[in-house]
Amino acid sequence: MDVLVLGGGYAGLTVTRKLERRLPASATLTLVDDTGSHLVQHELHRAVREPDYVDDISVPLEEILDRATLREAEVTDVDRDARTVSLADGDTLDYDYCVVAFGAETAYYGIPGVEEHATPLKRLEHAATIRREFEAVVDQLGHDDPVTDADRAGTVVVGGAGLSGVQVAGELAAMARERDVADSVEIVLLEQELTVAPGFPEQFQRATRELLDEQGVDVRTGTTVTAADDARITTEGGTIDYDQFVWTGGIRGNEAMGGDRPEVRGDLRLDERTFALGDAVRIVDADGEPVPASASAAVRASATAARNVVAAATADGGFVDLQQWHWESPGWLISVGDDAVAQLGPTVVTGGTGNALKSAVGVTYLAEHGSLRRALGVLRKEMDDIEEFAELLERL
Known part of the structure; x- marks a missing residue:
């Protein structure tokens, strides 16, 4: 029996780790990923301001896998009828069961000129490009030239005020302060909806907007980019x-x-032999609720996906007892420069407590799926006040 997992992001890596433990010893398990590394996507924005984060948030998949075989290749097509996966190098992989966990790509919605002129934030090279472009903006200010502030002004625009947009805008605003150009470089955050972090709880939205305002980001909601x-x-x-x-x-x-x-519905099944989770699909859970595209949802759905793959693979043609997944949000976290917003239940916190919670989540994830060294590296960079972190842990 051949089982493929496509994509080594949050969903793909987590479901692979679970399948390593649960599949029969006779089954072959292959993880196909185009980079060969697992990127801790929710910390990618940090690499814009601090390139050293790259070493902590990019984990070679071979360091993490146990029995699964890693195939570093780009998938170009999934033929679910023939149960084959085509690769960019010309090879074809057959499967008995497959888990689609590609993640998602940046959407440009066909808006003229946006894809050609804007930089997305999905990969390490994107973070490096954003940093390099921002430094070019700073360099062009020409502080030694006898010109007015208005002549020197630079404008950086971030389109989209979801979690990624808010976090990259916060990092750029912090970089402007660190380089003493906050009065000369304007960070503009555009959002088509009427609030930042659309789709999230109102309290979370409000706290996020307040931090953006405090850090000097020019937030323009209700603004639709057309070209x-x-x-x-x-x-x-x-x-x-x-x-x-x-x-x-x-x-x-x-x-x-x-x-x-x-x-996909709550059983996470595209067809009898193909399952999918994470941002690659739109999940409607067992309660009929749409599930947000997030790292938290991807990780939490992996247990049901792995269980159902094993159930289908070991049914021997009989009844397949598929589990239904119910999404329950554990809360929400977002960084805004050196600050953070955390919501647990109805409670929203910012400042040191918000940072401590976000760091705790990152450290826990890296310690489980990456390495303790990387986890401690992130903790060291994010937590200046260890006493506050310890005090928080005592309260939890």
């Missing part, structure tokens, strides 16, 4: 001249799935 060129962004309300353009405005499916994010 862009190499110097100007057009919105329904007018134009914005820019020096740097970052786009985090939405997600779409992987090209191997035709760019689609097909819907």
